[in-house]
Amino acid sequence: MYSVSAQTNDVEIVQVPLDVNNDFQLQPDKINEALSADPSIKLVYICSPGNPTANLIKKADIQKVLEHPTWNGVVVVDEAYIDFAPEGSSLAEWVNDWPNLAVMQTLSKAFGLAGIRLGVCFTSPPIATLLNSLKAPYNISSPTSALATAALSPTHQAVMQKYRDLIVAQRDRLVQELPQIPGIGRFRGGKESNFLLVEILDKPASEGGKPSNVIAQAAYEAMAEKRGVVVRFRGKELGCEGCLRITVGTEEEVTRFLREIRTVLGGLHKGESIDSVRGQVSQN
Ligand SMILES: Cc1ncc(COP(=O)(O)O)c(C=O)c1O
Structure with a gap:
């Protein structure tokens, strides 16, 4: 899906495979090498838990990428399936410490609400401001907003x-x-x-x-x-x-x-x- 979105937006991608011999874990040193080799790379996409691998990526490995000494881009962590992982697995809170981190979640999976097309991005104020200024002028539709508000109430x-x-x-x-x-x-x-x-x-x-x-x-x-x-x-x-x-x-x-x-x-x-x-x- 990431590559389809990249293609439709005419964005080049550089793939750094997960380590197939180590439970599909991230290879942060290889990612950092790729980032050093091409500073024009703007985003790193990491999916945790992965699809179709169902594994959480080690937080320390993501931290290594966040700590890259020279690269100046944004690390996006896709947490679409995070609700099925143990409590405390999400990196959402890390956005308070890492201004270059965006953590994305969705109501499409554990909430079963793919039809309302709503997700959330946790990120730092500068990136949030940028995203808000990039989005289309229309806001989230009122049916989607009403359903999401209900779904996120303590009862639901x-x-x-x-x-x-x-x-x-x-x-x-x-x-x-x-x-x-x-x-x-x-x-x-x-x-x-x-x-x-x-x-x-x-x-x-x-x-x-x-x-x-x-x-x-x-x-x-x-x-x-x-x-x-x-x-x-x-x-x-x-x-x-x-x-x-x-x-x-x-x-x-x-x-x-x-x-x-x-x-x-x-x-x-x-x-x-x-x-x-x-x-x-x-x-x-
Ligand atoms: C890893 C991953 N991220 C994101 C999504 C898409 O979520 P949404 O329905 O919010 O577009 C999916 C859906 O299949 C997915 O597998």
């Missing part, structure tokens, strides 16, 4: 937290139960979001299975087309060979997902075609 925040806790409980359940299904490999990244990134193997791990994009893609298709269980195939992202991103649902949805993926992987590992696996009925 408590509702959000109740649902967040249910999601976290189902996430813990998936962490326990998913690896028991033959053909499920490692979790990649972290477990601090409302989704998990997991490897799909070409055969059960007990038989030496390896992460496979072919099987992951086939499992994704078989579950989506006839079974109504939609996950995301993420096998083409760097370091995500064979990975599906599973959004955590309600207890019933997680039960259904676990049943369907067991059936689908069982069929695919027996060498059945995707078409025949698509049509099979799962046993309860």
Whole structure:
């Protein structure tokens, strides 16, 4: 999404990959090197928890970038999924100490209000002034404003937290139960979001299975087309060979997902075609 926005605004991007061998953590020294090499870079974008990696970025690593000795730009931290991370994970308060930090959050995820199109940016007064002067002359629409004000009231925040806790409980359940299904490999990244990134193997791990994009893609298709269980195939992202991103649902949805993926992987590992696996009925 960042690169799409950059392209539509004719902005060049320099990518510094996360460390795929270290739980997709930031590589602050490499970022700082890139910033030293090209002082025309204006913004650094960091997503924490990451998507699709579900991991929190270490605060000390972000601090290293903020402390770059010569670079004079803004560090943006996208915290769209922060409500699913442990209390105290946000960097929002750091904007009081770092005038070059902008922390963004959204009502689209934990509050379930993507339709009102509202987020928030915590930042220092000079950047806030700049953002206000850049925005279109029209303000936030009154329906959006009314819904957001209600959602952020103590009563409705408590509702959000109740649902967040249910999601976290189902996430813990998936962490326990998913690896028991033959053909499920490692979790990649972290477990601090409302989704998990997991490897799909070409055969059960007990038989030496390896992460496979072919099987992951086939499992994704078989579950989506006839079974109504939609996950995301993420096998083409760097370091995500064979990975599906599973959004955590309600207890019933997680039960259904676990049943369907067991059936689908069982069929695919027996060498059945995707078409025949698509049509099979799962046993309860
Ligand atoms: C990492 C990340 N940031 C931001 C967003 C977008 O949030 P919004 O609905 O507020 O535009 C998404 C949505 O998918 C996301 O995954």
